[in-house]
Amino acid sequence: MRLFATLVTATGLVWFAAIAWAYVDSRAQFEGILDRRLMEAARMVDSLFTPVQAEVARRPDGAGAALGRVVSYDRHLSCQIWSLDGRLIGASAGAPDPSLSDQREGFSNGVVDGQAWRVFALSDPAKGFRILVGDNLGQRRQLEHGLVGSLLLTASCVLPILAPLIWFSVGRGLRPLNRATRDLAARDADNLERVEVGQMPSEIRPLVDALNRLFGKVVAAREHERTFLAYAAHELRTPLAGLKTQVQVAMQAPDATMRDTALAQTLSAVDQSARLVQQLLTVSRLDSSVRPIATAWIPVEERLRDLLAAMDGLPALERIAFAPGVMTLEIRMDEDLFDLAMRNLMENALLMTPPDGVITWDAVLGADGGAILSITDDGPGIAEAERALVIRRFVRGSRRAKLGSGLGLAIVTMALEQSGARLQLAGRDGSPGLRASAIFGPRLARRATPATARL
Amino acid sequence: MRILVLEDDPMLSDGLISGLSLHGMSVECVSTCSDAVSIFDAAHYSAAILDLMLPDGSGLDVLSHIRARDNTMPVMILTAIDAVADRIAGLDRGADDYMGKPFDLGELAARLRVMIRRAAGRANPIFTWRDLTIALSHRSVTRAGIVLSLSRREFTVLEALIERPGRVLSRSQLEARLYGWNEEIGSNALEVHVHNLRAKIGRDAIETVRGLGYRIREDRA
Numbered sequence: 281m282r283l284f285a286t287l288v289t290a291t292g293l294v295w296f297a298a299i300a301w302a303y304v305d306s307r308a309q310f311e312g313i314l315d316r317r318l319m320e321a322a323r324m325v326d327s328l329f330t331p332v333q334a335e336v337a338r339r340p341d342g343a344g345a346a347l348g349r350v351v352s353y354d355r356h357l358s359c360q361i362w363s364l365d366g367r368l369i370g371a372s373a374g375a376p377d378p379s380l381s382d383q384r385e386g387f388s389n390g391v392v393d394g395q396a397w398r399v400f401a402l403s404d405p406a407k408g409f410r411i412l413v414g415d416n417l418g419q420r421r422q423l424e425h426g427l428v429g430s431l432l433l434t435a436s437c438v439l440p441i442l443a444p445l446i447w448f449s450v451g452r453g454l455r456p457l458n459r460a461t462r463d464l465a466a467r468d469a470d471n472l473e474r475v476e477v478g479q480m481p482s483e484i485r486p487l488v489d490a491l492n493r494l495f496g497k498v499v500a501a502r503e504h505e506r507t508f509l510a511y512a513a514h515e516l517r518t519p520l521a522g523l524k525t526q527v528q529v530a531m532q533a534p535d536a537t538m539r540d541t542a543l544a545q546t547l548s549a550v551d552q553s554a555r556l557v558q559q560l561l562t563v564s565r566l567d568s569s570v571r572p573i574a575t576a577w578i579p580v581e582e583r584l585r586d587l588l589a590a591m592d593g594l595p596a597l598e599r600i601a602f603a604p605g606v607m608t609l610e611i612r613m614d615e616d617l618f619d620l621a622m623r624n625l626m627e628n629a630l631l632m633t634p635p636d637g638v639i640t641w642d643a644v645l646g647a648d649g650g651a652i653l654s655i656t657d658d659g660p661g662i663a664e665a666e667r668a669l670v671i672r673r674f675v676r677g678s679r680r681a682k683l684g685s686g687l688g689l690a691i692v693t694m695a696l697e698q699s700g701a702r703l704q705l706a707g708r709d710g711s712p713g714l715r716a717s718a719i720f721g722p723r724l725a726r727r728a729t730p731a732t733a734r735l
Numbered sequence: 736m737r738i739l740v741l742e743d744d745p746m747l748s749d750g751l752i753s754g755l756s757l758h759g760m761s762v763e764c765v766s767t768c769s770d771a772v773s774i775f776d777a778a779h780y781s782a783a784i785l786d787l788m789l790p791d792g793s794g795l796d797v798l799s800h801i802r803a804r805d806n807t808m809p810v811m812i813l814t815a816i817d818a819v820a821d822r823i824a825g826l827d828r829g830a831d832d833y834m835g836k837p838f839d840l841g842e843l844a845a846r847l848r849v850m851i852r853r854a855a856g857r858a859n860p861i862f863t864w865r866d867l868t869i870a871l872s873h874r875s876v877t878r879a880g881i882v883l884s885l886s887r888r889e890f891t892v893l894e895a896l897i898e899r900p901g902r903v904l905s906r907s908q909l910e911a912r913l914y915g916w917n918e919e920i921g922s923n924a925l926e927v928h929v930h931n932l933r934a935k936i937g938r939d940a941i942e943t944v945r946g947l948g949y950r951i952r953e954d955r956a
Contacts, residue, residue, distance in 0.1 A: 510816055514788045517815035518744045521836035525750030528840040532757050542753060549746045666790075 283454070287446045292439060299431045307424055314415055315387060318400035321357055322413040326404050329361060329370075329411070358397075360412045369409055380414040389417075456481050460488065472499045515556055515687075523549040559687040562620065566694045574699065577610040578618055579728060580653065584641060587623050591630075599630065603642035608728045609651060611720060613699040621695040621703075624688045625655050625716050632659030632714065651725030658713040667705040692716075700724055736760045736781040736851055736894070737912050741771040741797060742813070743789050750840075751784070758844035759874055759891055761912055768792040772800050778911075780808055781851050784843075787814040787825075795828050802829040809850035813838065848872060855898050862897050864951065867936055869897060878936060888913055889932045892925075896941065901953030903944050 358375035362368055371377075381388045381399040388399050396417035403410045460475060474492045523546055530542035581602055588600060611618065629639045637658045644652045662670055671689045693703045701720045708715055738760050742748045748764040755762045760781075765771045768791050775783070775797070783801070785794035798810055809832075812825045817835030825833045831850050834843060848871055852860060862869040866879045874890050876883045885893065895904055895912045906925060913928070914920050921927075929949060933941055942950055 511788070514815040517836040518747060518786075521813075521815075521838060522744055522746035522750050524837040525747060525754050525840055529750055529753045529757065532754075532840075534757075538753060542750070545746055545749055552746065 284447055284450050287450060288439075288443050291442055291446065295435045295439065299428070299435055302431055303428050306427060310424060310427070311420075314420060315398070315400070318357070318387075318398065318413045318415060319402075321359065322400050322402040322411045325359055325361065325411050325413065326402055326407070329407070329409070358414045358416070360414075362410045362412065364403070364405065364408050364410060375414075380412045384410060453481075453483075457484055460484065472502075512560065516553070516560075519549050519553045519556065523553070556687070559691060562691055563687055563694070566620075566691065566698065574612055574614040576615065577612050577726065577728075578615060580609040580611055580643065581607045581641075583615075583618065584622060584626075587619055588626065591623065591627070599633070599637070600626065600639045600641065603640060605643040605645070606641045606653070609643045609645060609653065610726050610728045611651065611653070612724050612726075613701070613720075617695040617699050621692045621718065624692045625718075628688055628716070629655050629657040629659070629714075633657040634659070645725055645727055646722075648722040649725055650722045651720045652717050653720070654715055654717040656708060656713060656715045658708070658711060661707055661712050661714045662705060664707065671703060671705070689716075692718075736847070736891075737779075738762045738782050738784060738847065739771070739774060739778075739780045740764045740784045741768070741789065741794055742766065742784070742786045744786075747836075754840045755844060755847075758841075758848075759887060759894070760844065760847065761891075761914065766790075768794070768797050771797045775801055775806065775808075776804070779908075781912075782809040782811065782847050782854075784811045784813050784847075785830075787812065787816050787821075795825065798825075798829050807854065809847075809854045811843075811847060811850065813843070845872065864897060864900060865937075865940070867940075869893065876936070883935050885932070885935060886928075888928050889935070892928050892932055893936070896949060896951045900951045903947045903950045905948040909949065 357372065358380065359370075359372040360368060360375055360380055361370045362379065368377075368379075376393045376395075378392050380392055380397055381390050381401055383399070383401045384403045385401055388401070390397055390399060392414075397414040398417055398420070399412055399414040401410060401412050463475065472495045474495060475488050526542045526545045526549060530539045530546065533539035533542060584602070584606070626639075633639055639655065639657045641653070641655050643654070646652075671693045689703070689705075696703050696718055699720075701718050701724065704717045704719055706715045706717065707713070736759065738755060740748060740751050740762055742751065742764060743766040745766075748766070752762045752764060763774075763780075765774060766789070768789050771783075771785075771794075785797055787794040794812060794814070798812070801808065801810065810830050811832045811834065812830045813834050813836065814821075814825075815836045817833070822833045831853075832846050834846065848860070852858075852871070860870065860872055862871070868877045869875075871894065874885075874887075876885055876890070876893065891913055892909060895909060909925055910920055913925070929941060929943075940951060942952055944950060
């Protein structure tokens with residue numbers, strides 16, 4: 281309704297503006313045409329009226345009649361012919377008696393006998409008379425008003441026809457929108473299916489497409505959240521179930537061996553749950569934070585050794601070797617994210633590698649300032665088909681470690697991706713084991729020089 | 736009662752093996768769907784407990800596999816995914832029961848007993864055979880009103896045989912019920928248990944079928 285009112289008002293305004301402009305413009309042209317007519321009439325009278333006729337007319341016996349015939353060619357115009365000495369030689373029928381103008385030459389406006397006149401004066405000294413041709417301005421106005429009147433009449437006839445046409449077109453144009461609105465309003469809150477585009481006119485298709493894209497995103501986010509919750513529930517409740525079962529076994533155990541085993545398992549279940557909660561908190565922190573781009577350079581080997589020294593419970597330092605490439609490498613990355621990613625990679629390697637196994641860090645620096653920092657273990661590895669899966673949250677390889685939460689590699693992936701790097705998992709040529717590589721993009725790595733190494 | 740558990744959490748598997756053994760059940764555990772499928776195809780179990788989220792798939796697929804082969808073994812789904820919609824989906828896929836984690840060990844054992852009893856076509860949890868009354872839930876046996884003292888293994892043998900009087904159970908079938916995968920079996924251990932059992936419930940209760948195994952006589956007192 282508002283749209284309709286706006287359109288009708290706008291159309292009406294445009295019409296009236298057009299009429300006003302037409303009025304002003306045509307009035308100016310009209311005046312010009314009528315003025316030219318006055319001039320031409322005066323010249324015509326001048327050319328037709330000879331000195332002989334003037335002589336005849338000068339005689340006192342009513343020559344006006346003959347003259348009247350000559351000049352009454354247009355009843356709209358009034359014509360007077362005056363001798364140069366101020367006598368009225370002749371006048372058209374209906375012309376007033378007093379002189380129409382005192383001017384000798386050109387246009388003038390004046391009032392004669394209470395009426396306004398537009399007069400053109402033409403003096404002909406050779407013939408000895410002055411011709412005055414005048415228009416009654418009252419009649420001119422009537423003509424102009426007649427013109428405007430017909431314009432207004434047209435407009436007032438057209439607008440009532442236009443209004444239903446606008447009403448009809450607007451209604452028809454908005455019908456698909458109304459239908460889409462009705463469809464959407466009738467939906468259940470959790471119905472996020474696509475809006476059918478089939479019969480939509482092209483005008484609202486972009487809107488519907490945008491809406492459908494939004495629906496798609498919401499569905500994906502919901503699905504992601506649902507999966508995450510399902511996995512989180514599974515991962516949190518399974519160790520709790522283990523814990524409860526082991527406690528019940530310990531309480532019902534007929535002998536000390538069984539009870540002690542169950543209690544030891546209980547401790548382990550508590551450790552697992554604690555670690556999982558820690559990882560979950562880390563994931564939610566990584567999810568919600570956007571960190572500024574790091575500017576500090578991390579001396580990789582030093583940092584990795586510090587991390588290893590801080591990992592208690594794992595006799596780690598002597599089991600991990602560093603290739604020469606790592607020793608001079610520096611990486612530009614947020615220190616917390618670096619710690620998080622590398623600690624998880626090292627924990628995985630240590631958990632999966634047998635006690636006498638070998639774990640190696642090595643690195644390759646690219647010409648573009650990129651780098652590949654890899655940790656290789658000789659544990660069971662991850663089957664190729666599973667490698668893409670294990671970096672997803674809560675997905676574990678089939679050869680899982682006892683302490684794994686299923687979040688470690690997902691955390692590594694998130695931490696690296698926030699730093700412009702990515703994780704790549706590969707097997708080892710010819711032997712079991714896993715090679716996990718952090719691949720850093722251009723300008724994120726450099727070779728430490730003695731000068732920078734001190735900084 | 737021989738139960739197969741499909742569960743990828745080692746702690747919980749260990750708890751189920753110990754805990755259900757306290758209820759006289761012999762439990763074997765696998766941690767992947769593929770292992771479960773190949774074992775179900777090869778061996779017989781009284782019941783199965785399936786987790787749903789496993790490294791190589793869903794327990795529901797294992798369930799569908801079992802049912803597609805007309806295997807009527809009772810199946811319990813034991814999972815952390817226990818919203819009503821999930822329970823309905825699990826039961827409709829062919830599960831006999833559904834429990835959420837964490838669970839009570841006693842309740843799990845009771846539900847397993849119910850499933851196994853129902854699968855054998857019985858509603859009454861108490862067996863009577865001649866002058867014997869056997870209450871599976873309490874694992875108690877009375878003979879003519881006097882409570883007998885049976886060891887866990889002896890009760891397991893009696894329980895296996897009494898499930899279907901008249902049916903012969905082979906030596907290996909009985910041993911499978913008595914021992915888990917990793918337990919050592921003495922060469923004449925089964926004979927010792929049967930011998931002791933006969934002494935307690937009556938010499939002629941258990942019949943030796945030469946070359947086949949043992950059975951309880953079908954005739955009822």
